Amino acid sequence: MSATTENQPLPRLATREVLLRKRRGWFFGMTGDQVVKYLFQGNAAVSIIVLGLITFTIFKDAVGFIPMNHANLAVYRLAGLEYVDLYREQVTAHSTMSRYLADIRARQLDILMQQEGLTAAAAMARLAAFDDFANKFADTINEQETLLGTMSDLVTAVKERQKVAEDLMVARQNLLGGMQGAAPDRAAQLQKDAAAIQIEVIDFKAEIQPVLALRPELVAANASQIAAMREIAAQAPKFADAELSRRMGKFQGFVQGYFKEVEVIAGRMAAWDQAKPIGWLEAFNAFAFGRKWVTASFWQDWYGIIPLLSGSLLIAFLALLIALPLGVAAAIYVNQVARPAEQKFIKPYIEFISAIPSVVLGFFGIAMLGETLRRVSQIPALDWVPGFPMAERLNATTAACLLALMAIPTIFSLAEDAINNVPRSFKEASFALGATRLQTIIHITVPAALSGIMAAILLGFGRVVGETMVVLLCAGNRIQTPDLASGLGVIFQPVHTMTGIIAQEMGEVVRNSIHYRALFMVGVVLFLISLLINWLAQKIVRRYRISIG
Amino acid sequence: MVTLAPMPEPTVTPSAAPRPVAVAPAAPANPAARAVIEIDDVDFNYGAARALHDITLNIPERQVTAFIGPSGCGKSTLLRCLNRMNDLIDGARVSAGQIRIDGVDINDPRVDIIELRKRVGMVFQKSNPFPKSIYENITYGLRIQGQKSKARLDEVVERSLRGAALWDEVKDRLHESALGMSGGQQQRLCIARAIAVEPEIILMDEPCSALDPIATAKVEELIHELKKQFTIVIVTHNMQQAARCSDRTAFFYLGKLVEYADTRTIFMNPANPQTEAYVSGRFG
Ligand SMILES: Nc1ncnc2c1ncn2[C@@H]1O[C@H](COP(=O)(O)OP(=O)(O)O)[C@@H](O)[C@H]1O
Ligand SMILES: [Mg+2]
Numbered sequence A: 001m002s003a004t005t006e007n008q009p010l011p012r013l014a015t016r017e018v019l020l021r022k023r024r025g026w027f028f029g030m031t032g033d034q035v036v037k038y039l040f041q042g043n044a045a046v047s048i049i050v051l052g053l054i055t056f057t058i059f060k061d062a063v064g065f066i067p068m069n070h071a072n073l074a075v076y077r078l079a080g081l082e083y084v085d086l087y088r089e090q091v092t093a094h095s096t097m098s099r100y101l102a103d104i105r106a107r108q109l110d111i112l113m114q115q116e117g118l119t120a121a122a123a124m125a126r127l128a129a130f131d132d133f134a135n136k137f138a139d140t141i142n143e144q145e146t147l148l149g150t151m152s153d154l155v156t157a158v159k160e161r162q163k164v165a166e167d168l169m170v171a172r173q174n175l176l177g178g179m180q181g182a183a184p185d186r187a188a189q190l191q192k193d194a195a196a197i198q199i200e201v202i203d204f205k206a207e208i209q210p211v212l213a214l215r216p217e218l219v220a221a222n223a224s225q226i227a228a229m230r231e232i233a234a235q236a237p238k239f240a241d242a243e244l245s246r247r248m249g250k251f252q253g254f255v256q257g258y259f260k261e262v263e264v265i266a267g268r269m270a271a272w273d274q275a276k277p278i279g280w281l282e283a284f285n286a287f288a289f290g291r292k293w294v295t296a297s298f299w300q301d302w303y304g305i306i307p308l309l310s311g312s313l314l315i316a317f318l319a320l321l322i323a324l325p326l327g328v329a330a331a332i333y334v335n336q337v338a339r340p341a342e343q344k345f346i347k348p349y350i351e352f353i354s355a356i357p358s359v360v361l362g363f364f365g366i367a368m369l370g371e372t373l374r375r376v377s378q379i380p381a382l383d384w385v386p387g388f389p390m391a392e393r394l395n396a397t398t399a400a401c402l403l404a405l406m407a408i409p410t411i412f413s414l415a416e417d418a419i420n421n422v423p424r425s426f427k428e429a430s431f432a433l434g435a436t437r438l439q440t441i442i443h444i445t446v447p448a449a450l451s452g453i454m455a456a457i458l459l460g461f462g463r464v465v466g467e468t469m470v471v472l473l474c475a476g477n478r479i480q481t482p483d484l485a486s487g488l489g490v491i492f493q494p495v496h497t498m499t500g501i502i503a504q505e506m507g508e509v510v511r512n513s514i515h516y517r518a519l520f521m522v523g524v525v526l527f528l529i530s531l532l533i534n535w536l537a538q539k540i541v542r543r544y545r546i547s548i549g
Numbered sequence B: 001m002v003t004l005a006p007m008p009e010p011t012v013t014p015s016a017a018p019r020p021v022a023v024a025p026a027a028p029a030n031p032a033a034r035a036v037i038e039i040d041d042v043d044f045n046y047g048a049a050r051a052l053h054d055i056t057l058n059i060p061e062r063q064v065t066a067f068i069g070p071s072g073c074g075k076s077t078l079l080r081c082l083n084r085m086n087d088l089i090d091g092a093r094v095s096a097g098q099i100r101i102d103g104v105d106i107n108d109p110r111v112d113i114i115e116l117r118k119r120v121g122m123v124f125q126k127s128n129p130f131p132k133s134i135y136e137n138i139t140y141g142l143r144i145q146g147q148k149s150k151a152r153l154d155e156v157v158e159r160s161l162r163g164a165a166l167w168d169e170v171k172d173r174l175h176e177s178a179l180g181m182s183g184g185q186q187q188r189l190c191i192a193r194a195i196a197v198e199p200e201i202i203l204m205d206e207p208c209s210a211l212d213p214i215a216t217a218k219v220e221e222l223i224h225e226l227k228k229q230f231t232i233v234i235v236t237h238n239m240q241q242a243a244r245c246s247d248r249t250a251f252f253y254l255g256k257l258v259e260y261a262d263t264r265t266i267f268m269n270p271a272n273p274q275t276e277a278y279v280s281g282r283f284g
Helices: A002-007 A015-020 A032-063 A065-078 A081-114 A120-126 A128-139 A142-179 A184-196 A209-213 A215-234 A242-271 A280-288 A306-337 A340-353 A358-377 A396-420 A424-432 A437-466 A469-474 A484-492 A498-505 A514-548 B075-081 B113-119 B134-144 B150-163 B167-173 B183-196 B213-226 B239-245 B263-268 B273-279
Strands: B035-046 B049-060 B064-068 B092-101 B120-123 B201-205 B231-235 B248-253 B256-262
Touching (some): A065 A081, A065 A142, A065 A280, A081 A120, A081 A142, A128 A215, A142 A184, A142 A209, A142 A215, A215 A242, A306 A396, A306 A437, A306 A484, A340 A396, A358 A396, A358 A469, A396 A484, A424 A437, A424 B183, A437 A514, A437 B134, B035 B075, B049 B075, B049 B092, B049 B256, B064 B075, B064 B239, B075 B201, B075 B231, B113 B120, B120 B183, B150 B167, B150 B183, B167 B183, B183 B201, B183 B213, B213 B231, B231 B239, B239 B263, B248 B273, B256 B263, B256 B273
Parallel strands (some): B064 B248, B201 B231
Antiparallel strands (some): B035 B049
8 A cells, every 4th residue: 555655656636626526336337335235225125025015915815804704794694593503502501401410420320339339230220210310301402402403404505505606606707707808709608608607696584484483383392391391300319429419409500590591592582683784893803702713614604713812822821931941041051150161062952952843843742742741641649730631642731842942942042142241240240249149140130131031032932922833733723712711721721723723724725715814814913913022022122222221 | 529639630641751740648658557468479370371470469458559550461360369250250260379368368269259259349440330229239239148127228328328428419319220320420339339248358440440530539539538447459550540549559560560669669769660661651
């Protein structure tokens, strides 16, 4: 540099000229700085556009769900399925009582065989009177079941016809759509075909009449059923055993409750109004608060997200509960306690876990973990644990254990970063005041890193909620809202998840069908959850930066 | 207030020309003072690299001893040996010699390092209050020792803050974050935090290097007060500061102790030409 200035002294330009001189670049007149700048701007723009497109597509397909579900619910009402479902509740209530009787019988048999030491045949003989009672009781629903069957057949037939009509409508639409751009003779042919399609317009008001006409029969059936039940209940067998007679008392209570329910249901059926319009909000709420996800059903499809959402959240919380102490403790240990040699070993090891393909983990879950957990749960000494013995080897806990394994590297790395970012001077000050290592960790390091750790936990949660393969393989995939009534045992119930259902059903659904769109709605919910989690994590991290100063 | 008789130099870079240094220890050092810290033939290593060579010096009780010398000469290293802060650094160790406090070899395996650090407090170069309230900062040392009595903690907070000449400035905001204080206040808070656990010895590693002249003057005045009660060892590379606040001064160069004597002697009449060159600002 100095050599050139010595060799040939360049003519020096006036400052005024130098300042205003235009800089010419080497790349189409752009300087390196500009090239880099445009390159990065371009990159950023592309990512934003792609992200926008993804969001837009998901939302567009999802939004279409609402009107479709609206139509779905409208047919449910118009064809009278709703009306029949009201009646079905009565039948269900009755069979619940019969099941309760069966339960009592099982206990009784148990007592006879275990405590009185009877043989199976002798015990059965002793139960003959009870069985007679139970059978007579079960028979009191026969008339209702017949009526329910008749009504179901009537309304399903109407619904089927409506479905056919809808399908034909779509077919005609397709034919007409094919006309555009087709050769003239082909177009004419298509038009003729389209015109030939006969689409039935169903008069729901007329079609429901045969169903409604059954009402007097329903009333008569109920009256005779109640009379019969009163009579039978009065002859209910008595038990010497306190527990059994308590249960029998409860059963009598159920019977009284059933009488009231019959009345209520009859009232609701009388008040049922086929013409009442379905609100848009109702169509949305059926998704957002619906407790049933039933698809491809002969009766009625329901798209309620609650069982999936609660399954996902249950698994995620369980996984977090396991991953949190392990991940954070590992982070604290590695950063604060471990010797450098240990650090060199542990850090890559934990981070390696995230390199395991999730399908391999799922495989391990099915082949090993689920079975092992179930074996453990069957050890008699562990009977006191709620939910033990487990009914299914693939359940929320099996999936959560594996998801925890996947969340640990995320939580560990981020928490370790957060702890590492705590200024060394805090630690030194604490030691200089005579604090032990543990005191320093508890009182200084962890509190100072707390927001970072919180963010780590949130992002770990996000990782878990979004994970698909493991839950699909190991969560048991039973679409049901976890039953909180079973207490802590709820964690051993099989569940289905939002990610799992999308992965499982998306490949099979008809494009643009209501089911297809419902899956997109589930996708939107997932998307919103991740968005919320990331936003919260960023907010927390930002506050953390300020507090450290 | 502080009398800024000779205005303290804000910068520490010695100018090329030698210049006189004001020396004003209030009283001549008490030669009869007992040596509370005895450093005997100490070598110190960071792994394979030797940072201190054969250091021997005795630090008298209730006096201010200053360590001076150019950057990297090992002042901080020696200071951090005195409360074994170097234990936190991997591979760092006293490789030869002995450091005794009150006659006990502090590197003896039987020594309780927690008790050692309670007795030998430390103030760091960069003020480092915890991201907690002023009150919690001061009481931290006592709380971890299990002190729970609110009355006792309150009393200690007031005594320590008064001791650090900070009480009047912060008494109305004890429960606000310590990070909202000025730099000088933060450093005095760190001093208050150190004296709250009632040490015998306070180590200060360039406590004023990040402070403006006014805050520096306040801390220096505070050091003057504190020596009535504590033995103080201060590292500084501001020679005016060493001259103003210390009773004895040790000059280090390249990990060796070059000269150790009364501050007055070091500055007015150094025995070693290197010392003379350094204190007069001919090299740094
Ligand atoms: N943590 C450390 N690891 C290795 N060498 C260090 C470390 N701290 C200081 N040193 C070295 O020890 C020598 C003395 O450093 P130090 O005591 O900090 O000097 P001073 O405080 O006098 O400026 C320097 O050469 C420095 O590079
Ligand atoms: Mg230093």
